[in-house]
Amino acid sequence: MQKARCLECGEALVGRSDKKFCHELCRSSYHNRQNALHSKKINRINAGLRHNRKILMQLIQNHKKKVSRSLLSSLGFNFHLITSVMNQNGHPCYCCYEYAYLQIDDQLLELKQLTEKDYF
Numbered sequence: 001m002q003k004a005r006c007l008e009c010g011e012a013l014v015g016r017s018d019k020k021f022c023h024e025l026c027r028s029s030y031h032n033r034q035n036a037l038h039s040k041k042i043n044r045i046n047a048g049l050r051h052n053r054k055i056l057m058q059l060i061q062n063h064k065k066k067v068s069r070s071l072l073s074s075l076g077f078n079f080h081l082i083t084s085v086m087n088q089n090g091h092p093c094y095c096c097y098e099y100a101y102l103q104i105d106d107q108l109l110e111l112k113q114l115t116e117k118d119y120f
Contacts (some may be wrong), residue, residue: 048081048097060111062113068107086118 004013008026021027086093101109
């Protein structure tokens with residue numbers, strides 16, 4: 001019968017029959033490597049959401065209540081990255097954390113900062 005080997009370094013395992021790693025460091029290294037691809041995807045999405053939030057926040061702080069889609073696009077806004085969609089008087093309100101936009105027409109968007117009452 002062939003002896004079980006560590007999934008990370010290939011070292012022969014001693015101890016329990018269901019043991020998978022020779023040492024805690026090998027276990028951590030193995031799982032970190034397994035999760036790296038997922039972490040990269042999540043980090044890329046989170047970076048895009050933070051970028052969208054920053055754009056909306058800066059426009060709202062500069063008292064821009066209505067902007068064109070092309071302006072948001074030129075600033076690098078990704079319309080595919082949102083945190084939720086809410087119903088505002090029968091119209092979809094696209095949220096990026098506490099900031100949001102409503103589509104007024106094909107090119108014009110209304111920006112708003114959400115309050116607690118918007119969520120509940």
